[in-house]
């Protein structure tokens with residue numbers, strides 16, 4: 001395409017489109033994508049990039065699958081809309097399929113986004129406790145560094161100060177504890193001991209806050225966008241024990257970790273736990289259409305049954321459970337099953353981790369490399385002794401240099417000032433061997449060319 005055409009589109013973009021969570025710098029125009037195929041994106045100038053972030057950790061089966069386009073088209077022709085006050089065939093079939101993947105018995109509540117799904121969880125848990133004779137239970141506990149969404153409740157549960165402080169006051173009743181960031185544990189502790197300590201801190205928080213006021217705990221199976229913080233299994237198992245001990249409901253946010261991303265169908269299946277509520281979005285449709293789910297254990301749903309006017313859950317959204325979105329989700333899961341993408345995610349993730357791991361020894365700024373399935377985090381530090389994070393400029397340069405080499409990588413969210421030092425990878429589960437090799441070779445090259453000077 002001629003350059004002039006690109007320029008005018010860039011100008012129109014800058015004039016009209018307000019981009020999400022990005023600085024506005026005229027000299028640095030946004031990338032304008034025109035095509036996606038497999039793990040690859042093409043921009044308006046014809047440049048190709050391997051998207052090792054799957055968009056926002058979401059295009060699990062890769063770009064450009066015609067089967068999904070067909071599923072949406074066929075469903076739109078047949079029945080384009082039906083509010084979820086009633087029902088329709090794809091919603092029913094998908095709910096059954098999700099329960100099969102969850103290996104559980106949950107009621108499926110449909111919404112549009114991960115934030116919506118978490119908001120639903122908070123509202124229905126507060127109502128559940130009221131209807132279960134414990135109206136004082138209204139508080140939720142989550143972790144610093146976690147992200148749970150952009151709406152007021154989900155943002156209140158989020159533990160990333162930079163994303164919150166300009167929008168305060170947020171919703172009340174949201175508390176935070178420290179996550180098990182094992183890389184930064186005290187020197188005299190094993191990973192297991194440190195994780196037990198973090199779980200005990202959570203129990204302590206419940207006690208200090210008056211245990212009868214705690215409604216629920218929300219956590220991802222691992223903190224993803226907040227820096228790829230993978231717990232020791234003992235942590236998650238203790239959290240579940242604590243929840244049961246104090247009558248607190250456990251919400252597992254699978255918005256990123258669900259649908260094969262971690263090498264299992266759901267991230268929590270790495271642990272011996274059975275959440276009360278599971279929220280999911282992104283990989284559910286591989287982001288071809290918006291759809292999210294709040295899966296709620298049947299015992300909780302029981303408290304909402306009956307004809308009494310005030311018993312039911314007073315929550316509605318227009319688009320949640322859209323028939324075409326459900327049809328696309330069903331096709332997406334069918335493809336994952338047919339192509340064995342969950343097992344492939346575990347295998348490909350292991351390949352990436354093993355191939356990148358030597359950098360932690362050879363590169364002065366690679367402090368830690370950790371991963372599970374197709375989620376990898378690489379913590380960049382100024383010094384391996386002090387573990388002081390590299391500057392945002394340095395990590396920005398690495399990301400920029402990777403892009404110049406045709407590779408899109410990410411970094412952790414806006415935790416607090418100075419803590420944006422973790423490179424992230426979350427490639428499509430469908431990546432080919434060549435894709436994976438390219439990710440490794442570009443990262444090795446770019447890191448070899450860059451060293452942090454204090």
Ligand code: PMP
Nearest residue numbers: 113114115147148149253255256
């Ligand atoms: N939970 C987690 C763990 C997320 O990563 C995100 C989004 N990145 C959300 C919730 C919110 O999802 P959405 O952007 O679809 O509202």
